[in-house]
Every structure is written in structure tokens, then in C-alpha cells.
Amino acid sequence: QVQLVESGGGSVQAGGSLRLSCGTSGSMSSRRCMGWFRQAPGKEREGIASIDHDGLGSYAASVKGRFTISQDNAKKTLYLQMNSLKPEDTAMYYCAAGPGGACLRSPVYYNYWGQGTQVTVFS
Numbered sequence: 001q002v003q004l005v006e007s008g009g010g011s012v013q014a015g016g017s018l019r020l021s022c023g024t025s026g027s028m029s030s031r032r033c034m035g036w037f038r039q040a041p042g043k044e045r046e047g048i049a050s051i052d053h054d055g056l057g058s059y060a061a062s063v064k065g066r067f068t069i070s071q072d073n074a075k076k077t078l079y080l081q082m083n084s085l086k087p088e089d090t091a092m093y094y095c096a097a098g099p100g101g102a103c104l105r106s107p108v109y110y111n112y113w114g115q116g117t118q119v120t121v122f123s
Contacts, residue, residue, distance in 0.1 A: 002026035002112040004095050009117030016085050016121075022078040022095030022114055031100035035110055036069060036080045038091035038119075045094070047105025049080060060105060063089075085121045092116040 008020040020036070035050040048060045049069040057069045068081040078095050096110035103109075 002028055002097055004097060004112055004114035006093065006095050006114040006117040009093060009119045011120040011122065012085055014085060014087055014121055014123045017081070017083045018085065018119060020080040020082065020093055020095075020117060020119075022080075024076045024078065024097065028097055028112075029099050033098040033100055033103035033109065034069075034071060034078045035096045035098070035103070035105060036067075036078075037094045037096060037105075037107060037110075038089075039094070039116075040091040043091075045107050046091075047107065050103045050105050051078070052103040053100065056103075058103065058105065082119070085119075087121050087123050089119060089121050091119060093119050 003025045005023045031053050037047050039045040048063045051057045051069045066084045070079045094116045095114045097112040098110040
């Protein structure tokens with residue numbers, strides 16, 4: 001059974017930075033995809049970044065140039081470095097793991113989810 005645990009959320013002033021971490025346990029495919037999603041109240045879950053087993057990242061337009069996804073395979077940890085945060089980045093952030101393939105950012109391609117960590121950006 002795969003388990004994902006996010007940490008690193010909090011409250012930050014606009015323009016600030018946060019780094020989210022996602023610790024993983026359990027056995028996953030060597031070709032698995034990992035992703036970060038977020039969901040604000042009243043909105044659909046949005047895929048903001050994904051990374052494949054080779055470390056190739058992909059970003060939503062809303063975060064490209066500000067957020068960086070990375071992974072430490074030895075530590076089995078996924079990261080999301082968030083810079084130049086804006087109030088519209090306020091949401092619950094989730095990490096997710098999927099079996100692999102194109103590593104798209106749609107939730108349907110991911111079958112393991114963390115419990116989420118709240119990020120609040122105030123102006």
C-alpha cells in the first residue's frame with residue numbers, strides 16, 4: 001500500500017516562498033508519475049505540476065516560472081518549491097502518485113493521494 005504524507009504548508013505574505021514536501025512509502029512502479037495538485041474552496045482540483053521517473057517536470061501556466069517540482073529518489077520524497085506566491089495560490093495542496101505513462105496533470109491519472117497541506121497567501 002502506497003502512502004503519501006505532505007508537509008510544509010502554512011501562511012505567507014504575497015511575494016514570499018514555501019517549500020512543500022511529500023514523503024512516500026510503499027512500493028510503486030519504477031515508471032511512476034508524481035504530481036502536485038491544489039484545490040481552493042468551491043473550485044475543481046487543479047493539477048499544477050508533475051514529474052516523471054526521469055525527473056522531467058511539467059507545469060500549469062498558472063505556476064510556470066514560479067514553482068519548481070523535484071524529487072529525491074533516495075529519500076523517496078517529492079518537493080514543490082513555491083516562489084513569488086500570490087493570494088490566488090491559496091488552496092489545499094495535495095501530492096499524488098500514478099502508475100506512469102505520459103504524466104499528465106489530470107487527477108484521473110493518479111491513484112494514490114496524500115491528505116493535503118494548506119497554503120494561505122495573504123496580501
